[in-house]
Amino acid sequence: MHRNRAVAGDFMFRGRKMIQAFSKLVGSLLILLWCSSSTGQELPKAAERAVDFARDVRPLLEKHCWSCHGSEKQESGLRLDRHAALLEGGDSGKVVVPGNSQDSRLIHFVWAVDPDRVMPPEGDRLSAESVGVLRAWIDQGCDWPESESETDSRNNHWAYQPLNVSNPPEVRQTDWPVNGVDHFVLAELESRGLKPSPEADRFTLIRRLSLDVTGLLPSVAEVDSFVSDVRPEAWEVQVDRLLASPHFGERWGRHWLDMARYADSDGYEKDNPRPDAWRWRDWVIDAINSDMPFDQFTVEQLAGDLIPDATPMQRLATAFHRQTLTNTEGGTDQEQFRVEACFDRTETTGAVWLGLTVGCARCHSHKYDAISQREYYQLFAVFNNGDEHTTVIPKSDQEIAEYQKEKAQFDSELSAAEAELKEQQLKLKSDFADWEEKAGVLLTSAPSDPQVKDFPEATRSIFAIAADKRTMAQKQQLLDYFSLQQPATKPLIEKRDALKKKEPAKPELSVRVIAQRTKDPRTTYVLRRGEFLEPLREQEMVPAGLRVLPPMSRRNSDGMGDRLDLARWLVSAENPLPPRVTVNHFWRLLFGHGLVRTPSDFGVRGDRPTHPQLLDWLAAEFISGNASAGSAGAVRPWSRKAILKTILMSATYRQSSRHRPELLDEDPQNLFLARQNRLRVEGEIVRDISLDVAGLLSRKIGGPSVFPPLPPGIAELSYAGNFKWNDSTGEDRYRRGLYTFFKRTAPHPNLTTFDCPDANITCVQRQVSNTPLQALTSLNNDTFTETARAFAQRIIALPRDNDESRLSDAFRLCVSRPPSSVELQELLSLLKTSREWYRTNPDQAQQLTGSETSADIPAENSAAWVATARILLNLDEFITRE
Amino acid sequence: MQSFERWIEHSRRDFLTSSASGLGMAALGSMLTADGLLSPAVAGETQGTIATGDHFVRQMHHFAPKAKNCIFLFQAGAPSHLDLFDPKPKLNELNGQPLPAEMLEKVRFAFIKKESAVLLGSPRRWSRHGECGMDFSDFLPHLATCADDLLMIRSLHSEQFNHHPGQLLLSCGRATFGLPTMGSWLTYGLGTESQNLPGYVVLTSGRGSSGGASLWSSGFLPSHYAGVLFRNQGEPVLNLTNPAGIPVEVQRRGLDSLKALNENRLAATGDPEIASRIASYELAFRMQSAAPELIDLSGESAATQEAYGIGRAQHPEATGRGNVAEAHLTFSRNCLLARRMVERGVRFVNIIYEAWDQHSNLDGDLKYNSWVVDQPVAALLKDLKQRGLLDSTLVVWGAEFGRTPLGENRAGRDANTGRDHHPFAFTLWMAGGGVKGGQVYGSSDEIGWGVASDPVHINDFHATMLHLFGLDHLKLTHRFQGRDFRLTDVAGKVIDRWIA
Numbered sequence A: 001m002h003r004n005r006a007v008a009g010d011f012m013f014r015g016r017k018m019i020q021a022f023s024k025l026v027g028s029l030l031i032l033l034w035c036s037s038s039t040g041q042e043l044p045k046a047a048e049r050a051v052d053f054a055r056d057v058r059p060l061l062e063k064h065c066w067s068c069h070g071s072e073k074q075e076s077g078l079r080l081d082r083h084a085a086l087l088e089g090g091d092s093g094k095v096v097v098p099g100n101s102q103d104s105r106l107i108h109f110v111w112a113v114d115p116d117r118v119m120p121p122e123g124d125r126l127s128a129e130s131v132g133v134l135r136a137w138i139d140q141g142c143d144w145p146e147s148e149s150e151t152d153s154r155n156n157h158w159a160y161q162p163l164n165v166s167n168p169p170e171v172r173q174t175d176w177p178v179n180g181v182d183h184f185v186l187a188e189l190e191s192r193g194l195k196p197s198p199e200a201d202r203f204t205l206i207r208r209l210s211l212d213v214t215g216l217l218p219s220v221a222e223v224d225s226f227v228s229d230v231r232p233e234a235w236e237v238q239v240d241r242l243l244a245s246p247h248f249g250e251r252w253g254r255h256w257l258d259m260a261r262y263a264d265s266d267g268y269e270k271d272n273p274r275p276d277a278w279r280w281r282d283w284v285i286d287a288i289n290s291d292m293p294f295d296q297f298t299v300e301q302l303a304g305d306l307i308p309d310a311t312p313m314q315r316l317a318t319a320f321h322r323q324t325l326t327n328t329e330g331g332t333d334q335e336q337f338r339v340e341a342c343f344d345r346t347e348t349t350g351a352v353w354l355g356l357t358v359g360c361a362r363c364h365s366h367k368y369d370a371i372s373q374r375e376y377y378q379l380f381a382v383f384n385n386g387d388e389h390t391t392v393i394p395k396s397d398q399e400i401a402e403y404q405k406e407k408a409q410f411d412s413e414l415s416a417a418e419a420e421l422k423e424q425q426l427k428l429k430s431d432f433a434d435w436e437e438k439a440g441v442l443l444t445s446a447p448s449d450p451q452v453k454d455f456p457e458a459t460r461s462i463f464a465i466a467a468d469k470r471t472m473a474q475k476q477q478l479l480d481y482f483s484l485q486q487p488a489t490k491p492l493i494e495k496r497d498a499l500k501k502k503e504p505a506k507p508e509l510s511v512r513v514i515a516q517r518t519k520d521p522r523t524t525y526v527l528r529r530g531e532f533l534e535p536l537r538e539q540e541m542v543p544a545g546l547r548v549l550p551p552m553s554r555r556n557s558d559g560m561g562d563r564l565d566l567a568r569w570l571v572s573a574e575n576p577l578p579p580r581v582t583v584n585h586f587w588r589l590l591f592g593h594g595l596v597r598t599p600s601d602f603g604v605r606g607d608r609p610t611h612p613q614l615l616d617w618l619a620a621e622f623i624s625g626n627a628s629a630g631s632a633g634a635v636r637p638w639s640r641k642a643i644l645k646t647i648l649m650s651a652t653y654r655q656s657s658r659h660r661p662e663l664l665d666e667d668p669q670n671l672f673l674a675r676q677n678r679l680r681v682e683g684e685i686v687r688d689i690s691l692d693v694a695g696l697l698s699r700k701i702g703g704p705s706v707f708p709p710l711p712p713g714i715a716e717l718s719y720a721g722n723f724k725w726n727d728s729t730g731e732d733r734y735r736r737g738l739y740t741f742f743k744r745t746a747p748h749p750n751l752t753t754f755d756c757p758d759a760n761i762t763c764v765q766r767q768v769s770n771t772p773l774q775a776l777t778s779l780n781n782d783t784f785t786e787t788a789r790a791f792a793q794r795i796i797a798l799p800r801d802n803d804e805s806r807l808s809d810a811f812r813l814c815v816s817r818p819p820s821s822v823e824l825q826e827l828l829s830l831l832k833t834s835r836e837w838y839r840t841n842p843d844q845a846q847q848l849t850g851s852e853t854s855a856d857i858p859a860e861n862s863a864a865w866v867a868t869a870r871i872l873l874n875l876d877e878f879i880t881r882e
Numbered sequence B: 001m002q003s004f005e006r007w008i009e010h011s012r013r014d015f016l017t018s019s020a021s022g023l024g025m026a027a028l029g030s031m032l033t034a035d036g037l038l039s040p041a042v043a044g045e046t047q048g049t050i051a052t053g054d055h056f057v058r059q060m061h062h063f064a065p066k067a068k069n070c071i072f073l074f075q076a077g078a079p080s081h082l083d084l085f086d087p088k089p090k091l092n093e094l095n096g097q098p099l100p101a102e103m104l105e106k107v108r109f110a111f112i113k114k115e116s117a118v119l120l121g122s123p124r125r126w127s128r129h130g131e132c133g134m135d136f137s138d139f140l141p142h143l144a145t146c147a148d149d150l151l152m153i154r155s156l157h158s159e160q161f162n163h164h165p166g167q168l169l170l171s172c173g174r175a176t177f178g179l180p181t182m183g184s185w186l187t188y189g190l191g192t193e194s195q196n197l198p199g200y201v202v203l204t205s206g207r208g209s210s211g212g213a214s215l216w217s218s219g220f221l222p223s224h225y226a227g228v229l230f231r232n233q234g235e236p237v238l239n240l241t242n243p244a245g246i247p248v249e250v251q252r253r254g255l256d257s258l259k260a261l262n263e264n265r266l267a268a269t270g271d272p273e274i275a276s277r278i279a280s281y282e283l284a285f286r287m288q289s290a291a292p293e294l295i296d297l298s299g300e301s302a303a304t305q306e307a308y309g310i311g312r313a314q315h316p317e318a319t320g321r322g323n324v325a326e327a328h329l330t331f332s333r334n335c336l337l338a339r340r341m342v343e344r345g346v347r348f349v350n351i352i353y354e355a356w357d358q359h360s361n362l363d364g365d366l367k368y369n370s371w372v373v374d375q376p377v378a379a380l381l382k383d384l385k386q387r388g389l390l391d392s393t394l395v396v397w398g399a400e401f402g403r404t405p406l407g408e409n410r411a412g413r414d415a416n417t418g419r420d421h422h423p424f425a426f427t428l429w430m431a432g433g434g435v436k437g438g439q440v441y442g443s444s445d446e447i448g449w450g451v452a453s454d455p456v457h458i459n460d461f462h463a464t465m466l467h468l469f470g471l472d473h474l475k476l477t478h479r480f481q482g483r484d485f486r487l488t489d490v491a492g493k494v495i496d497r498w499i500a
Helices: A007-024 A053-064 A084-090 A105-110 A130-139 A181-191 A202-214 A221-228 A235-241 A248-258 A280-288 A293-304 A312-321 A332-353 A373-384 A397-427 A429-445 A457-463 A470-484 A488-502 A561-568 A579-589 A612-624 A640-649 A683-693 A730-734 A772-780 A781-796 A802-813 A821-840 A842-849 A861-871 B003-020 B023-039 B089-093 B162-172 B182-190 B213-217 B250-269 B274-295 B300-307 B327-343 B364-384 B458-468
Strands: A387-392 A506-514 A522-528 A533-539 B070-074 B125-129 B134-137 B150-157 B198-205 B349-355 B393-398 B400-407 B420-423 B426-432 B437-442 B449-455 B478-480 B483-485
Touching: A053 A130, A053 B003, A084 A105, A105 A130, A181 A387, A181 A612, A181 A640, A202 A221, A202 A235, A202 A248, A202 A640, A202 B364, A221 A802, A235 A640, A248 A280, A248 A332, A248 A522, A248 A579, A248 A781, A293 A312, A293 A506, A312 A387, A312 A506, A332 A373, A332 A387, A373 A387, A373 A522, A373 A533, A387 A397, A387 B420, A397 A429, A397 A470, A429 A457, A429 A470, A457 A470, A457 B437, A470 A488, A470 B400, A579 A612, A579 A640, A612 A640, A683 A781, A683 B300, A772 A781, A772 B274, A772 B393, A781 A842, A781 A861, A802 A821, A802 A861, A821 A842, A821 A861, A821 B250, A842 A861, A861 B250, B070 B182, B070 B364, B089 B349, B150 B449, B150 B458, B162 B213, B182 B349, B182 B458, B198 B213, B198 B327, B213 B349, B250 B274, B300 B327, B327 B349, B327 B364, B349 B364, B364 B393, B393 B458, B400 B426
Parallel strands: B070 B349, B070 B393, B150 B437, B198 B349
Antiparallel strands: A387 A506, A522 A533, B125 B134, B150 B426, B393 B426, B400 B420, B478 B483
């Protein structure tokens, strides 16, 4: 990994040229000749015997070449340990011409005179005899027997192998498993002598499920209904209910938005707003709510525009890769940042679908993973001809439907009014003809005549045209003008014109998306060290997938691969990586950790799966949709909801998350899932559930991003102070956190403090931190204070007649379960001491409750409830899904 | 509870031993020796989640440190090295002449039009200062009196010539998003010594910077390692103040109940993360009194306040982009706050002054900005020295790049009164924290265009900076997405001649 910046050398060189230039400038000319050393020396003669690759050639390559051009490193994009790679050459082109060693650069590299150029640069040089052997080998056809093919250990890496699907294994504790998931998990536990945890209590279960599936708390009624439901299918009923909730798309859409580095602004210094970015966000929510199959979800987002007869919605979907940053800082080279965005698209695609960090290969071949620099640029080539483009998209299906209804209504009203008018106008036909003739004459002969002097300009200009040259439309305009002067038709004209003004506007938006560049398509080259000004033009990079995976086929056998080919390759039946990576994310979001604990690294440096068979089984079920079929029988390939249901139904998911001391030595990290995990909810959800408990939350789905109050001094942090945050009013003040306008250089601190990603690069897994700034936010931030006040009002308004039952209800609103007596006593004590405090400090009581005091409730009581509600909203359990 | 204490310790050890590189092992060593001092409530780190309640100072040093704290004076926008630190008589001689075409061939500028660009000499008067005879222009009379403490590096270079990418490179070692900044790496490696304040603090003066919040991001490290922005107005830390009507007594009473309820849940679930949460709330409460105490300057003597320029009158010729939001007052105050933070154990203080992007009116704007920073920075250095803190506090003054020897001739502007962005050679200085002061290191060429000797890439600067803190830049790594990342990206070499 370590190297010195070559740039330094460049500057030294520049310095030298500098002096040269100035010497010239001040008179003393200094000429330096930079001539490359030419060899001019004869190559050793080719050996005259028949060479054998294994005996004669391989040892030479192994000794002299492979340390820099082998599996570990591929200097200059060249590797010489595989036949195909040898023939393909490196960044600067082919190195061998089979049958012609004289023209094979490999030979000239190993026999160069210039010590700076000879290969290998260090260690023993090849003898004349060895070079002769290599020459003979090339002259004799450059054979490389199949048996001598280097099997690269990285190609055997588990993640690149086809799915290995086995039946769920037998287990001893046969009454525990609910479905296949549990067989795999329990078999592993049993093999380690561990027992699973009991099912969590019902309060915990329903709260866990609601938060995981929708990111919202269950209402008390929903909790009670589940707790008292003794039917065997009670759980499944809840799973189905929540998966069908429109909030499912918000919750699981947000996970996807993290990966898509979604934001409402450009990023970089100027960070201009993107007022229509939300339209794609809503596409994601809708797609997930309608359970768009993941293969289609993939294809539309990567290449919706290339689908034959693409719909506007499919074009919109491509905005996945328009979420890259835009640098409009003064003096930037737009080509540099276009290339930068394509790097991001390449790397994000790698991270999201392949679970691989391909980014390192931007500058050099990957030291540890099997991705060469060449492969990186082959992938990059796929995106290099996708340009940003503006397209017009309906605001939403619902609004279009409403519009169409309104428009139909409008059209019929308008045509009725026009028919009515026409009928009257027919009756005035001869009057009109007289008027037309007379007015025409008057306009030229007596323009100040009262009959014509007030004619508007539009009317005059028609009269300027000879009567027989006037078009039907012009005649109609004159007729309308005439009709406006007539008592019989005047109201009809006015009625029609008034109607016209009410024509409903088509609910459309201009949105930036990705579209294929058809004119002057770019040719892709490897960029030296990722520098856009330094393409290595010797060899064109053609779109392709990764070598370790099944080949990417192209729709047009003679054409270049494009984004559609790439997308279809990702979700093709043969490609094992995207389904593995995707189900691992699903698992991670329901257990806190993936079956592969490094969800962004399925490469050789990442963790191996804890349950490889389960991972592959889930991946296969995801693709086929069989497991979900159940009694209903419907097979739903690539269904997100179906595979989630499979996991949610499992006994594994339903276990208690209580830590078990006896697991300490056996499985301290809970790798083998003898229990569930407790997880702090995400930053948006911290906001959502607080507002919800307080009765303030708006459940409106979708639409433009909103501006909940922002602490002062935050928007100003962005450059040039060019950004004004105007607080939303009404319902939009209380929308779910995912709708908060996300300004990349000055994001809302209530979100980022709770680890929301900054949207500058793809985020495949959020950090979970636990900091004092979080405590200060939920204790003191204005939004949370407003929430505590509203929650207190809600508690006071409960139809209860004593503190205990009020507290008990309030506690249940927050954490779903009833409080223990110890907890209730603690809260009662807090409430009572607070009440006493505020009785003696009425000013503070007034300040705390603000304007929301009512005459019949003493201020000290309201204030004490605010103080208590505030603590409930700060419980660890409140912001934790257990 | 007994078994859970064991669990907490166990899982923390597990985290430390499984984290990337030898760092975890070093931490484990220090943790074991400190074991007796730790209470189970301050559970430290468990399974990748890091608690701020973690009191113990990690001693992850790879070798003996010289510096303990860093004050980074980030002069965003990029000041002209040619008018402050790096005199170029030749440039004055060639004033108005074009550069030879072959020199411009491969060079890109943000705004300059190559065809008609001409060299722009500096009207500054220069003099030598200190025993070392270091050059300063007439704009920095106070700083010049600190010459013998400064390590002046005139051979820095970068490859980024736009602000935000350049600022990212200076902050993260590479011009890409998602990486931790310098302060994150230091607090990640060394923890904090303050029990009541964050380990990494950001102060700003004037306008917002090009880089915005990305300049104090923790990147892929937990947000615990992100810089905490102190504010110039109102409460020093966001949400530090209780809501109206919640006096400290009620806050404390509420937190006592919260603690009791959370401990109750800890007992029921055994999840050590709850212990971390309790600790975070307690630290938050302590911060509520420590931060106001920190920013209360009433205990500072009149002489000290005056030295830093606290409350000084505005410059009569105040002008330009650096003259925003009373920058002259906030910059003075921020310098004094930085010293107070260092005294209280804050590891890394970043003072950002976005002011120096002088594409035009260089002389007037530079005069003002230099006035804003000159006195407070000199006062800071002397104050630290007088209190015996300079030896362990590394002070850095620098920016994302320098400015061109060519005058800026942007389209639509006739007057050649400014300089464009220039990453090929620029100046940065350091003082204290174990650097060898009174030294000019490296040189630019005759006109300040390229590096003439001892080139220093920003990665080299970072490598040496970490070295001063006892950290090996090759070993201070964090594995993310399959790669061991470090502050110095894929390069960096420690420059021995900088080290005292």
